[in-house]
Amino acid sequence: MNTAPIGIFDSGIGGTSIWKEIHAMLPNESTIYLADSKYAPYGEKTQKEILDLSVKNTEFLLSKGCKLIVVACNTATTNAIDYLREHYKVPFIGIEPAIKPAALNSKTGVVGVLATRGTLTSSLFTKTSALYAKDRKVIEQFGDGLVPLIENGQIESPEMDALLDRYLSPMIKANIDYLVLGCTHYPYLIPKLKKMLPESVSIIDSGLAVAKQTKTVLEKYSLLNLTSEKKSHLFYSNREVHVLKSLMNDYTDIADFSFLEF
Numbered sequence: 001m002n003t004a005p006i007g008i009f010d011s012g013i014g015g016t017s018i019w020k021e022i023h024a025m026l027p028n029e030s031t032i033y034l035a036d037s038k039y040a041p042y043g044e045k046t047q048k049e050i051l052d053l054s055v056k057n058t059e060f061l062l063s064k065g066c067k068l069i070v071v072a073c074n075t076a077t078t079n080a081i082d083y084l085r086e087h088y089k090v091p092f093i094g095i096e097p098a099i100k101p102a103a104l105n106s107k108t109g110v111v112g113v114l115a116t117r118g119t120l121t122s123s124l125f126t127k128t129s130a131l132y133a134k135d136r137k138v139i140e141q142f143g144d145g146l147v148p149l150i151e152n153g154q155i156e157s158p159e160m161d162a163l164l165d166r167y168l169s170p171m172i173k174a175n176i177d178y179l180v181l182g183c184t185h186y187p188y189l190i191p192k193l194k195k196m197l198p199e200s201v202s203i204i205d206s207g208l209a210v211a212k213q214t215k216t217v218l219e220k221y222s223l224l225n226l227t228s229e230k231k232s233h234l235f236y237s238n239r240e241v242h243v244l245k246s247l248m249n250d251y252t253d254i255a256d257f258s259f260l261e262f
Contacts, residue, residue, distance in 0.1 A: 002225050005030040005232070006214065007066030009057040012040035012151050013237070013244045014185025015072030018095065021207035022070065022214055023233070023251075028224070030231045032064050037239035038262070041147035042075040043116025043183070050118065054080035058088060060262065064234075067223050070214060071095065074115060074182050074206075078122035091217045096124060097182035098204045103133035105202075106178050110137045112171035112201075115182025117142045125182075139174055141167045143183060150185045153243040155192065164189070168196055181205040188247065238262040 006029050008019055013035050023031065034057055042050050054076045061069055070093045071077045071084070077094035085092050097119065102111045111133060119125055120140050129138055149160050171179065179201055181187060187205045194203070218224045225231075233255040237244050241257045248255060 001067045001223055003030070003227055003229055004065050004067035005032045005234075007032050007034070007061030007064070007069040008072050009034040009036060009054075009061060009069070009076075010072040010184055011042035011053070011076065012037040012147065012185065013247055014147070014150065014183060014188070015070075016244070016247050017184050017187040017205070018070060018072040018207050018210050021211035025211040025215055026218070026224075028226070028231065029218075030225070031233050032061060032066060033233075033235045034060060034260075035235070035237040035239075035244055036262070037151055037237055037244075040151050041116060042073060043118035043147070044144075045118065047079050050076055050079040051083060054084060056262075058084055062088065062090065066090065068093065068214070068218060070210065072184050072210070074184065075118035075122075078119055078124040091221060093210060093214050093217060095184065095206050095210050096128060097180045098206050098209065099125075099129050099138070099180055100132040102178035102180045102204050103136045103138075106136055108175050108177045109135070110139065110174050110176045111178045111180065112139045112141065112168075112174075112176040113180045113182055114141050114143050114167060114186060115180075116147070117144065119182050137174070139171050139176060141171065143167065143186065146189070147183065147185050150188055151239075151243065153246065155188060160189075160192070164192065164196060168193075172198065172201075177201055179203050232256070234258070236260040236262070
């Protein structure tokens, strides 16, 4: 199993932000990425719908021989990962908003969280926030409409600017000093967010932490690829792949992209 690929899935192209961190930390590993863009965003679906989609994605990746699966989606993690861990034998890595470091390091005592509706209303987020941010003011904001714009390649659009201005303005007025990104799509908005936020605001996402945890788990189960075999990186999408490829311009020489009826 050492040379088997790492599987990664998300409700679309956003999890490529996680893939990049994993690839940077574990360049010796092969990967298979599944973008379930046809059903994005997960954050607006019921828990049963999210669970069914997560099971479907997991079984696809297992059919390709993956040795570990990264659930590169906050909403799928909070709504489905316990079930996945109970019903499948491979290790699973989840992702959730990095509220802990933001709360612990905040100087103003005010932290903003931008995430999907499905993540912010989950019991896991509620528990984590209560545990680490009970002495902080946490401004939670549903990022409604952001994922579809990113999925359609409209990051640089008036619609995106209008949404971000609406979502960030209350946080800026409340004097946040940390903005937690609770969706793997949102790191692609960081250049735009930096222009709109005061310089005093730090932006946190979970990508590096997920990569570190992936390495730790591979080591724990002796699954690290220590061979010199050529690595493969396969990307599947059930929508047009051009937006996916545009986000991966720096890697198109090592990655293969395919449309999948899924």
